[in-house]
Amino acid sequence: MASLLGCAMNVRKVFALVRAQSADCALSLFIASLLILAGSASCFAQADKVLPAVVNINTERVVRRTVRDPFEDFYAQFFGYNRVQPRQIRQTLQSLGSGFIIDPAGYIVTNKHVVERAADLKIHVTTNDGKTYNAHYIAGDDKTDLAFIKIDAQTAFPFINLDNISPNLLGQTVIVVGNAVGYGSSISRGVLSAVKR
CATH class of the missing domain: 2.40.10.10 (Trypsin-like serine proteases)
Structure with a gap:
């Protein structure tokens, strides 16, 4: 419940900024607030489990x-x-x-x-x-x-x-773990933009 309330507060702040600032600035702040919400510790804890x-x-x-x-x-x-x-x-x-x-x-x-x-x-x-x-x-x-x-x-x-592995939804935040260049494991975060490609 607390995270839902925090999300609502962030969205309210973003809409207030939309009225007060330019659209580009507000969009950047909106994306930043979504990334903060998506960066919960549980996502990275799951990534840490698969690294080995x-x-x-x-x-x-x-x-x-x-x-x-x-x-x-x-x-x-x-x-x-x-x-x-x-x-x-x-x-x-x-x-x-x-x-x-x-x-x-x-x-x-x-x-x-x-x-x-x-x-x-x-x-x-x-x-x-x-x-x-x-x-x-x-x-x-x-x-x-x-x-x-x-x-x-x-x-x-x-x-x-x-x-x-659970089913994924378009737009869902995903954590990508890999070791492609040989320097050790790396983690990236993004969204699922398509399936079955």
Whole structure:
């Protein structure tokens, strides 16, 4: 009841400012008051509970490419050079992403584009406590851009129980937890702007 009363008081203050100030200023203050209301401690307590199950995924893939001299046609036109055989080079491509553990055995959900072409791929998973494990690709779906990988370890991992996820509503405040760039977990707050995209 107290939070509802506080919300009503904030809305009343915002409408008073609308009459007294410019519309831009009032809109900014209104958004700020909504963000304050959305930033309740319970939201961040829930985010803190899932942090141990959030992982960073680092992949390495070796590709072979054919490289030609970019000036070969120019020199051949003016100096009559014979064409040189293109060179084959090997290049290591890295990809970073985030995922979350959904089973204590180490099964992880991530994006397919992070672990694409898994046949010739090395996957390393870094957990929230800083430990790094090897992992292997299980399956993926291009349409939904989702993939499953599994950590190669005989350890019980903290996990997110997908049975406990409640339905979401458009406009609902959401907390996004990830570890995409490898510097550790990060938390962002926003609103759910669309579903089933």
